[in-house]
Each structure stands twice: as structure tokens, then as C-alpha cells.
Amino acid sequence: MVALKYIYATRAAEGTIRPDPAQEAVLPELDRIRDELAAPPPKRSIFGRAPKPVPVKGLYLWGGVGRGKSYLMDLFVTHAGVPRRRVHFHAFMQEIHAGMTEARKRGVDDALAPVADKLVAELRLLAFDEMQITDITDAMIVGRLFQRLFDGGVTVVTTSNRHPDELYKDGLNRALFLPFIDLIKERMTVWELAGPTDYRQDRLSGEQTYFHPADASARAAVDAIWHDMTGAPRTRGGGGTEAAVSAAARGVSGEDGLTLRVKGRDVHLPRFRAGVARVSFWDLCGVPLGAADYLAVAEAVRVLILEDVPRLGISNFNEAKRFVTLVDTLYEAGTRLIVTAADTPDQLYLEGAGAFEFERTASRLHEMQSADWGARSDAVDSPGAAG
Secondary structure: OOOHHHHHHHHHHHOOEOOOHHHHHHHHHHHHHHHHHHOOOOOOOOOOOOOOOOOOOEEEEEOOOOOOHHHHHHHHHHOOOOOEEEEEHHHHHHHHHHHHHHHHHOOOOOOHHHHHHHHHHHOOEEEEEOOOOOOHHHHHHHHHHHHHHHHOOOEEEEEEOOOHHHOOOOOOOHHHOHHHHHHHHHHEEEEEOOOOOOHHHHHHOOOOOEEOOOOHHHHHHHHHHHHHHHOOOOEOOOOOEOOOOOHHHHOOOOOEEEEEEEOOEEEEEEEEEOOEEEEEHHHHHOOOOOHHHHHHHHHHOOEEEEEEEOOOOHHHHHHHHHHHHHHHHHHHHOOEEEEEEOOOHHHOOOOOOOOOOHHHHHHHHHHOOOOOHHHHOOOOOOOOEOO
């Protein structure tokens, strides 16, 4: 089994990534977890009883945005030779709640137990991206959930922008949440990735982020950005994938959608990877969504790629209103926005009700293209990669 530090060094030598001492310092800890997970299980007792799972201490990797946390975790997960899953923490908790709802329908007293036990039966490793707890329902069950996972021998590796002590800060009934923080510190190594470089901000600084018209050339440009920021294979005109380098070889996770549950509604982002979402105009503006939904999107993603924005006017007035709300929300949240559109911001909405009000939206779209916009935005985690 090749050590991660050698895989990292090889990629650095090839120019695939830019070596970073802060990232390199974490690799021995990830190798430690991988080696312990690969160790053979203890033998059965003389009475034939199955041994209790050997718990392997996991890792809580936290630090500022853009330092490479997600890249390191993807590198680790790709080369971990045990049953595993890598998932965005927000999406994972939605799955837990959905599973508990189904268990209650079956009359199960402790609805969390069968959901957690299923994970224990299927996995040795759970890898979470962007652990952040803001919802009281998550806060009240996450401690019991993780305790059951740990007791079942599941190892957890997670990234977060916050130190464990800052999780659910100022939340309702936070005192009931504090034992979970202690559990994290007991069962996971808490490691700050404190490198000085925000690679993702460097990646977009000064680059074109608004493309018009929304033609094949614009799509190719966005494909390149998507590939550069997430490691996803580039698409070609025929819809195939670039075969030169597979996603697995680059050490990146699979491309998944993300569904956000907001006040009983589902907000679906069809393509989501490493904190970057890629959606069409119609995915977010062609369905009845509002400010709360767009705020949830802004909180869940660091970069939003929005494609195929049409010309706006009376024929799509409702969609145009939603687009205005979306841009306002992303602007206030400091979310990076990459757009392909039918025309320039000033030419998107020329006549009809709302055209005058759209001038502010056009102004914001211009501002969000500026080279210094990244200084106020939370850019997504990235490897120290050149491409």
C-alpha cells in the first residue's frame, strides 16, 4: 500500500498540485488511519464469539476556506481500502432524518437505532465534507448517532471551517450539545490546517466569471472551470468524458447532487462536488423558490455555477424575479457566482415590468465579476493544484 505522502509527492513533482507544507504535515496522520483500518480484525474467541470492532481514531480537519481540506480528504478516501462513503455533512444529516421518519412509520421506538445500525453494517469509514451544525434537530441527535457509529467500529474523518468548540455556537439548548464536542475530541484527532494560501481564491482571482452568449464556447469555458475547481472530468461535445486522467487516479470523490431541505421543500442542486454547485437557470429560477431557499444554497456552497440565463422580461417575469432574489442573496452572502447568459448583465432585461429594478441586479453582477470580489467571498476548499 503506497503511502499518501508518496502519492502527494509524485503529484507535486508532476506539477498536478502545488506542494504545501501545511497539507504535507497532515499526510502521516491520514496514513496512520489508513494503516490501522487495513489491519486484520481480531480473531474470534475460543467460544466462537465475534470480536468487538476495533475502533480506529478518526480525524477532524478544520481551518479556513481554500486551504485544501477537501482535497486531502478525497485523496485519503480514494486510497482507503475499506468499505467507505464520502458525503457532504448537510446531505448526510438529511438522509438520517429521512431514515428516522421511515422508522417511525414502522412503529420503531428508537428511530435512530436502525438508521445508525445500517451504517455500521455497511461501512468502516465515513468521510464528511464541511461539518457545520446550525439546526437544533441535528444538534439534538448527532451525539447519539456518532456514539453508535463509534461503538460499531466506524471511523469518521471530517472537514470543517470551525474548531469543534465553535460548532453550534450560540445555538438553542447548546448545553445539551456540549457532550458531542467532548466525543469528537475523544474519538477524533483535532487538526488545524493553517496554511497561508487560499488556493481557490487564487484560482478565480482575475479570471472571467461571466460568459455570454451561452453557447458552446461558454460551456467549454465553464467545463474547464468546473474541472479545475473540483477535479471532475471535462466533458466533450459528444457528451463523453476526458479519458486522459480518471477521477479515481486524481484522488477525487464521485460527483453527486445535493438536496437541501428548507421549510418542508426540497431544493435540488443536480451537480455538487467539493463545495461547488453547477446548475441551470431553470433549476433554481424555474421552480417556486424564495429567499429562504436561496439562503440555504448560499450557506451550503462556496461557488455557484449558474448556466443558461435567458433574456428576461414579461414572458418569464416570475423567473426573472427569482433570479433577482437569487443574485441578491448570493451577493449578500459573498458567494462566488459564475454565469453563462444570453447577453451582458445590462442587456439581459431591457423592457417590461421590473426592467428598472433590474439595474441594481446588473450592477451587482458586474461587481461580482471584479478581480477583488474574492476578497469578500468564502472560496471553496481546494488542493494546492495548478490545474
